[in-house]
Amino acid sequence: MSISSSERTIAGDEPETYAIAVMGPTGTGKSTFINLVTGSGLVIGNELESCTDSVHFSSPFTVDGKQVILMDTPGFDDTKTTDSDILKMIAASLSLCQGNHFKLAGVIYMHRIVDNRMGGISSRNFRMFRQLCGDSSLSKVVIVTTMWDQIDEALGEAREIELMTKQIFFEPVVTRGARMARHDNTHTSADSIIRSILSRSHNERALQIQEELDAGVDIGTTKAGQELNQDLKERSSHYKEELQAVMDEMQAAIRLRDEESRKELLQEKERLERMIRRLEQESASLSSGYAEILARLEARAQSSARPLTLQPYSSSAPPVAAAAETESNAVLEGKIAAAFPVFGFWGRLAVMLAPFSLSWK
Numbered sequence: 001m002s003i004s005s006s007e008r009t010i011a012g013d014e015p016e017t018y019a020i021a022v023m024g025p026t027g028t029g030k031s032t033f034i035n036l037v038t039g040s041g042l043v044i045g046n047e048l049e050s051c052t053d054s055v056h057f058s059s060p061f062t063v064d065g066k067q068v069i070l071m072d073t074p075g076f077d078d079t080k081t082t083d084s085d086i087l088k089m090i091a092a093s094l095s096l097c098q099g100n101h102f103k104l105a106g107v108i109y110m111h112r113i114v115d116n117r118m119g120g121i122s123s124r125n126f127r128m129f130r131q132l133c134g135d136s137s138l139s140k141v142v143i144v145t146t147m148w149d150q151i152d153e154a155l156g157e158a159r160e161i162e163l164m165t166k167q168i169f170f171e172p173v174v175t176r177g178a179r180m181a182r183h184d185n186t187h188t189s190a191d192s193i194i195r196s197i198l199s200r201s202h203n204e205r206a207l208q209i210q211e212e213l214d215a216g217v218d219i220g221t222t223k224a225g226q227e228l229n230q231d232l233k234e235r236s237s238h239y240k241e242e243l244q245a246v247m248d249e250m251q252a253a254i255r256l257r258d259e260e261s262r263k264e265l266l267q268e269k270e271r272l273e274r275m276i277r278r279l280e281q282e283s284a285s286l287s288s289g290y291a292e293i294l295a296r297l298e299a300r301a302q303s304s305a306r307p308l309t310l311q312p313y314s315s316s317a318p319p320v321a322a323a324a325e326t327e328s329n330a331v332l333e334g335k336i337a338a339a340f341p342v343f344g345f346w347g348r349l350a351v352m353l354a355p356f357s358l359s360w361k
């Protein structure tokens with residue numbers, strides 16, 4: 001049986017809804033995958049800049065009687081949103097998966113098989129991912145390598161083996177229960193990935209961040225929060241070293257009365273100072289605002305939860321944002337909300353996440 005769009009469900013007899021979170025660095029194909037599976041109209045990137053800068057829930061669909069939604073997330077080191085805001089958004093959304101609204105069936109982490117190295121941003125994303133999941137919930141995780149349609153199969157296979165077996169890549173999670181799967185941008189591979197996750201949906205293990213937040217740990221002191229703080233500190237120290245070098249050069253330019261170099265160096269000094277300030281502010285604000293975001297998200301979910309009306313849609317003609325009439329213009333402003341198809345509760349949930357990105361900037 002193939003994956004199909006949801007049928008209308010009347011209040012009170014709705015089946016349990018399973019959520020699958022899709023994570024990974026920018027440009028790995030998260031939104032493309034979700035659109036392929038659900039027929040949603042998430043915005044796809046075609047530039048180096050990150051595209052998805054907020055968390056979105058897809059329109060719902062059913063697989064063998066199970067109701068499923070996919071959660072699209074921005075990568076850490078998104079070019080538009082700070083990493084701490086991304087962490088808060090992801091954490092709040094995952095927290096919601098522990099409430100009454102839906103159950104987290106699994107997590108997909110995407111990686112481009114066409115990449116011949118795992119650069120700094122990819123490594124950072126994976127470190128954050130590991131701290132979000134912890135070790136005990138890795139049986140819920142599928143590492144999906146994307147873009148198999150873009151690579152010679154033999155080369156892809158060799159890379160896949162390297163990714164699976166090297167300690168610096170995915171070996172630490174594969175040996176602890178995570179699985180690996182290929183996606184070649186077809187419905188067949190996408191369906192098989194979704195089904196393999198749903199086949200383990202009875203797995204009740206919560207992700208590390210879910211457990212921590214549930215136990216009342218402050219977001220800044222969760223393992224993921226600590227990882228991010230460490231990373232922010234390292235980046236800040238790096239800029240401080242650069243700043244010192246620029247200031248030394250500036251002194252030399254002053255001594256040599258080289259006015260042109262002095263002006264250029266001054267600009268560089270100001271740029272570095274701005275970067276350092278930004279990182280320090282980000283680190284200081286990591287703990288603030290999370291509770292408010294979660295409370296707002298939960299309150300909205302509560303007020304939208306009944307009746308649950310999931311409307312059928314045709315993937316050939318996806319509906320436009322019909323909830324515009326019930327949502328404020330401010331909420332619907334911007335490409336995120338505008339691009340998102342709205343379906344009853346889930347649609348409202350998608351839209352309710354949009355203001356976070358708007359108000360956090």
Ligand SMILES: Nc1nc2c(ncn2[C@@H]2O[C@H](COP(=O)(O)OP(=O)(O)OP(=O)(O)O)[C@@H](O)[C@H]2O)c(=O)[nH]1
Nearest residue numbers: 026027028029030031032044045050051052147185
């Ligand atoms: N050939 C090929 N291209 C793909 C595949 N998946 C995604 N792409 C392309 O890769 C680019 C990035 O895809 P997105 O889906 O926007 O990636 P993303 O992970 O959502 O990126 P962010 O939103 O920035 O985090 C787009 O140009 C897609 O068309 C795939 O499996 N095969």
Ligand SMILES: [Mg+2]
Nearest residue numbers: 030031051052
């Ligand atoms: Mg995206």
